[in-house]
Amino acid sequence: MTALDITSEDATLETAPTRYIEGRGIRFAYRRLGPSTGTPLVLLQHFSGNIDAWDPAVVNALAADRPVIAFNNAGVGRSSGQTPDNVAAMARDAVAFINALGFSEVDLLGFSLGGCIAQQIAAEHGRLVRKLILVGTAPKGGEEHLLAVLQEAFSQTDAPDPRLPLFFTKSSAxxxxxxxxxxxxxxxKDDRDTDNGSAVTDPQAKALLTWCATPDPEHAMLRAIRQPTLVVSGSHDTMLPANNAYAMFKELSNAQLVLYPDSGHGALFQHNEIFVSHVRTFLNA
Structure with missing residues (x-):
């Protein structure tokens, strides 16, 4: 059996074929998992990440009872086009992808930079987004330590992967x-996504830094979001600290807040089982 013989219902993140669809002149790469019916959950990825940077333990478990779509936005991985240097343009591209798939209503899970994009989409497209999950992210004008934390992580040459110091705390657990x-x-191992280097990371870094550097004293972006929202953070997130999560929780009109213990930016991967449980409970309510 080849990857293309695997149906979405049978697929996992590790086995699903990478598919392509065109929208706004961009050829988007994506993988679809889970049943064919139900409100799709669209995943919006973190800074520098592609489809294969998602945790199969999270994605596969979420796809057990709902359609889940992981995709590369413009210029990322195998998607064509140029990666924008601002969140608003990234949001427009993501909406083009959702529209190309023919979805009239979706749930969004935005992680890190993806959470900024998810906020922009939810604020501008109230009818398109049913529910919103914001993980390890920040509001407009929020606190970030991206460059300092990246520099420190990449200086740890003994780490097998920079995500180890970036996403997790120093505790043994x-x-x-x-x-x-x-x-x-x-x-x-087969048909893995591609890393497009600085062509992606440079504009994405500018987008995230600009988002956090742009004051929104009246919280207009958050107050435009009317959808039920689950806000999630790790207790010791060094990139986008947990006080961002609390700030969003306070200003959103219909939000729940979850903080995970002894965890960093990758809290959803460290506490994957309880995270999936919380997401399921929230989406099914």
Whole structure:
């Protein structure tokens, strides 16, 4: 059986074929998992990440009872086009992808930079987004330490992967969870996504830094979001600190807040089982 013989219902993140669809002149790469019916959950990825940077333990479990779509936005991985340097343009491209798939209503899970994009989409497209999950992210004008934390992580040459110091705390439990996460992301060997280097990371860094550097004293972006929202953060997120999560929780009109213990930016991967449980409960309510 080849990858293309696998149906969405049978597929996992490790086995699903990478498919392509065109929207706004961009050829988007994506993988679809889970049943064919139900409100699709669209995943919006973190800074520098592609489809294969998602944790199969999270994606596969979420796809057990709902359609889940992981995709590369413009210029990322195998998607064509140029990666924009601002969140608003990234949001327009993501909406073009959702429209190309023919979805009239979706749930969004935005992680890190993806959470900024998810906020923009939810604020501008109230009818398109049913529910919103914001993980390890920040509001407009929020606190970020991206460049300093990246520099420190890449200076740790003994780390097997920079995501280990970036996403996990220094505790033995968190580091062990981090190594398990890295192992899961490497299971897929064939048809893996591509890393497009600075052509992606430079504009994405500018987009994230600009988002956090742009004051929104009246919280207009958050107050435009009327959808039920689940806000999630790790207790020791060094990139986009947890006080961002609390700030969003306070200003959103209909939000729940979850903080995970002894965890960093990758709290959803470290605490994958309880994270999936919380997401399911939230989406099914």
């Amino acid at each position: 968190s580091q062990s969870s981090g190594l398990a996460f890295l192992k899961r992301t490497q299971v897929r």
